[in-house]
Amino acid sequence: MTRIVLLGGGVGGSMVSNQLARQLKPEILRGEVEITVINESDTHVYQPYFLYMAFDQAVPADAKRPERAVLNNQIKLVVGHAERVDREAKDVVMGDGAHIPYDYLVIATGSRPAPETVPGLVEGGHIFYTEEGALKLRDALAEFTGGRVLVTVGVPHKCPVAPVEFTLMVRDWLDTHGFESSEVLYTYPIGRLHSLEPVAAWATEIFDQRRIDSRTFFNVETVDSEKKTVTTLEGDTVSYDLLVAIPPHLGQDIVKRSGLGDAGNWIATDRHSLLMQGTDNIYVLGDATNLPISKAGSTAHFQADVVSSNLVNRIHGGLGSVRYDGKVFCFIEAGNDEATYVKFDYQHPPKPQPPTEMIHLYKLAFNKMYWLSAAGIL
Ligand SMILES: Cc1cc2nc3c(=O)[nH]c(=O)nc-3n(C[C@H](O)[C@H](O)[C@H](O)COP(=O)(O)OP(=O)(O)OC[C@H]3O[C@@H](n4cnc5c(N)ncnc54)[C@H](O)[C@@H]3O)c2cc1C
Structure with missing residues (x-):
């Protein structure tokens, strides 16, 4: 046997x-x-x-x-x-x-998100990488009264494009819920907007079009939930009204x-x-x-x-x-009922294409088809 x-x-x-x-x-x-x-x-x-x-x-x-x-x-x-x-x-x-x-x-x-590795993050930040965290963020958005939404990213983390997806989707959400003047500030730990260079270039362009601000070399050191500020290893202190963090992960x-x-x-x-x-x-x-x-x-x-x-x-x-x-193949939700995707391997880098409604609909359909692929049928 x-x-x-x-x-x-x-x-x-x-x-x-x-x-x-x-x-x-x-x-x-x-x-x-x-x-x-x-x-x-x-x-x-x-x-x-x-x-x-x-x-x-x-x-x-x-x-x-x-x-x-x-x-x-x-x-x-x-x-x-x-x-x-x-x-x-x-x-x-x-x-x-x-x-x-x-x-x-x-x-x-x-793997699991490890927010406890960043002092103050559990108290001060929202983390949509768990069911409980996603529901708390949903409730916080329902009570949002405007201001700066700050997105921070720790590495390594699962789903390489989820921070970019969240950022584009929250811009869309703000614009359609009466918060057009609220700021979205996306940050990333290295000197560009994503570890995959073509995704970083794509994000730079679409963030410009969608009124999303960004900062690089932004490694969160501590969060002060009372003052609503994030301080980085690089010495910056940035205030927020809503902090959404993708924390570093551990196995x-x-x-x-x-x-x-x-x-x-x-x-x-x-x-x-x-x-x-x-x-x-x-x-x-x-x-x-x-x-x-x-x-x-x-x-x-x-x-x-x-x-x-x-x-x-x-x-x-x-x-x-x-x-x-x-x-690897990843859909990228882009807000505005649009999405794109990236496909790459050890030899071939990704080439993100302009987002379309058709790809967004396909992603929604794939979410339902997942159960067939988990069962080994697809
Ligand atoms: C918000 C979000 C969006 C995402 N979007 C995408 C996407 O669009 N596309 C994509 O490709 N990926 C996406 N991902 C990532 C994807 O979900 C993970 O990469 C994937 O689930 C990893 O599969 P896995 O089998 O390695 O681990 P998992 O699917 O996490 O499974 C691990 C399993 O191990 C079990 N386990 C762990 N420790 C023990 C133990 N000690 N004893 C017994 N059981 C144990 C757990 O209960 C769990 O069932 C997303 C993730 C998140 C959080």
């Missing part, structure tokens, strides 16, 4: 396990292969909806399905908090003391507890095979890797194809040599 354990049942974990279950059905039915997903919640969450929730364009139910309903019925689901991975014993130790043995382990535990604590990652809890991963470096039976995908590519659901999706193909091939006696090419 070959035991494949998926640690994390989010985007990457569900896609790999569903693809495996379909392709290995005969082996599963003969009792030769077992696929187990470990997820700490019984609910599968589609995080892109949080952006729309902040503008009251979606509600929490849009973003959630029972985890069991997303998974093929050949897959075993264990709902619970995994405490650590024991590489010696080749098992996952659960919070309740149970041990789940594996022959192959796939780590897809994702999950289980990575630290298992001794698998670096200081940020990111796991050293081979950029092509997606094997954890130094191992031949642990794959890593999605936000959890240390790869210098965008942490995005689409990244996890493309990587899931590679990991599942290689596992099926290896179980059938092959070498598992399909390579991940760094492919």
